[in-house]
Amino acid sequence: MRGGETEWTGLMRSANAGDGVAYHRLLRAITPVLRAATRRGLARAGQPVEQAEDIVQDILIAVHLKRHTWDANAPFAPWLFAIARNKLIDALRRRGRRIFVNIDDFTETLPGEQPEDTLPPGEVASHLEKLPARQRDVLQSIAVESVSIKDTAKKLSMTEGAVRVALHRGLSNLANKLGKE
């Protein structure tokens, strides 16, 4: 594990120096570790581990948007785990509240309303719908349809710069929405 964590620090340094491939590799490398840790955390809190993926995605977005707060002279792993822990605690707190709210809902909703029996499409995807049109279209294209920035720009008749801005704003908005819920 130590070797892996040292590698993360190197990858993040390269990413900060503008190496997009290193950044992609880093995100892929940390995801299984985050997933395992999140599942453990959920299990310990007596929550269904199926919710782990939403929390992992929330952590990844936070890592992405807050990566400027990592000190390049410090190891990357403690920073990462501090972010992950913060997000997991936040998610558990919110889930605790939601369960409580649901109990209230049961007493107040009209009979005849059907409980939802399909799995939700994931928190990130459901918040995507609520973004401003431009940001939603750009994220939809890049994130869901896996179209490159260049082709997204062509498709939406925007400049590449405008696509990049909309992408970043969309991700920031998404993070805010995930945090508020």
Added chain:
Amino acid sequence: MDTDRLIRTLAADSDYRAKSVGWMLAVAMVFAVPVSSAMFMTQLGPRADISQAMSNPFFELKFVIVIALAIAATAVVLRLAQPAAAVGRLNWLFVIPAALIGIGVATDLLMPQQLSWSSRMIGSNSMICLSAIPLLSAPLLFAALAALRHGAATRPALSGAFAGLLSAGLAATLYASHCFDDSPLFVVTWYSIAIGGVTAIGAFVGSRVLKF
């Protein structure tokens, strides 16, 4: 959305470079300090006898103490904006303002004075002090918290408290030039209450707005 797609999306946004929290805080202060200064100049202004007051070491000591406090709070609040960064040794910076006020109080008590220690402590300006410092802090605290939202405070209430301390330290620097009460006994009493109040407000607001 599956996680692989999200990762690809985040990687596509990797060109975006956020400014450091320190930079954001500096920009925030560039906007907020003139606002608080304008409030101070229009509502209070420096005391009339400021040129004479300059020769009183206790007058100057007020500035040194609150500026040292603001600097210490700035250092800690920036560290708190970085997850997993150790604050530890930075807390020692608070020894400087604490030692200065301690030395000031001791000197004040040991020196022969015309007024009793209790009347020096109660002073003549305490109510203005208690309202001016929080009011002058408001724009600074607002700006500081806005800047700190660019950070990643894993302890948002604590970060908010230090943002309050930083804002109150700067506000007290302005107020100190208006205040006629130079006795360290007055400073340790009333400035502390006012600064403590702003710190508490900072903690309260921070716990809400600095979560990420």
